[in-house]
Amino acid sequence: MKTTSKVLLNISDLHVGSTVGLWPKDFITNEGNHIGQNNFQKWLWLCWVDMQSWAWKVIGDDDFDIVINGDAIDGIHHRTLQVMTPDVGDQFAAVKHILGDMAKKCKNIHIIKGTECHTTNFEIALGHALGASKDKSTGQHAWDNLDLEVHGTLYNFAHHISATARTYLEASAHSIMLGNLTHSRARTGKPVPKVMVRAHRHRHGIWQDGNQTSAICGAWQGLTRFGHKVVPDAIPQPSAIIFDHRGLDKNETPLIHQRVYTAK
Numbered sequence: 001m002k003t004t005s006k007v008l009l010n011i012s013d014l015h016v017g018s019t020v021g022l023w024p025k026d027f028i029t030n031e032g033n034h035i036g037q038n039n040f041q042k043w044l045w046l047c048w049v050d051m052q053s054w055a056w057k058v059i060g061d062d063d064f065d066i067v068i069n070g071d072a073i074d075g076i077h078h079r080t081l082q083v084m085t086p087d088v089g090d091q092f093a094a095v096k097h098i099l100g101d102m103a104k105k106c107k108n109i110h111i112i113k114g115t116e117c118h119t120t121n122f123e124i125a126l127g128h129a130l131g132a133s134k135d136k137s138t139g140q141h142a143w144d145n146l147d148l149e150v151h152g153t154l155y156n157f158a159h160h161i162s163a164t165a166r167t168y169l170e171a172s173a174h175s176i177m178l179g180n181l182t183h184s185r186a187r188t189g190k191p192v193p194k195v196m197v198r199a200h201r202h203r204h205g206i207w208q209d210g211n212q213t214s215a216i217c218g219a220w221q222g223l224t225r226f227g228h229k230v231v232p233d234a235i236p237q238p239s240a241i242i243f244d245h246r247g248l249d250k251n252e253t254p255l256i257h258q259r260v261y262t263a264k
Contacts (some may be wrong), residue, residue, distance in 0.1 A: 069217065070200065072123055
């Protein structure tokens with residue numbers, strides 16, 4: 001699909017509902033219970049507010065689109081006890097509250113489906129509630145895979161990409177997956193994206209080869225018990241990326257603005 005906006009704000013992996021995920025202030029559950037923020041969530045919320053202030057300064061008064069690239073809620077998965085509430089309806093209400101004001105500011109919002117054990121089908125309902133773009137092939141307001149043309153430049157958004165505990169191999173996944181995408185499209189005669197955007201691995205990173213770009217946002221979630229087991233050395237770095245085509249010719253590589261926060 002095409003958008004007339006020349007600016008694109010990308011965020012992923014909010015994991016709302018996790019005890020180490022993004023959570024709003026003064027939330028009231030469906031049962032009328034107040035659930036506040038723990039210390040880590042207070043820090044995360046300050047980062048979230050700062051990220052929005054930064055984004056509005058960069059974007060100014062121009063039209064922009066937002067992409068929420070998967071795992072908007074944490075859900076109830078793998079027998080985890082690290083949830084703010086076991087009612088996924090509460091998690092859905094919380095993320096809808098968090099994204100509501102942002103959705104009102106943008107020209108279009110696009111919701112990408114995340115990992116089904118986290119979100120089941122709630123991202124479809126979230127997209128419908130926020131008036132997100134519709135995948136005409138499914139009739140749903142959420143996408144498994146989105147090709148989005150911004151000022152003549154083709155982007156491809158999907159949530160999943162391979163992960164690794166070895167930081168020195170992070171760039172490998174970027175180049176391998178971008179190569180796979182390029183080869184698959186080229187040999188079947190499909191348009192080849194200039195920018196590939198992924199999420200899932202919870203590590204911020206941007207990789208470029210001079211012709212194409214691969215970008216991944218950091219997660220708005222700290223280390224869970226599972227994370228402490230598989231990536232014990234990881235330091236959470238929530239982030240946001242703005243792709244900016246203002247002042248550029250069509251089909252040019254976008255100017256990239258990034259905001260990265262590091263947990264203490």
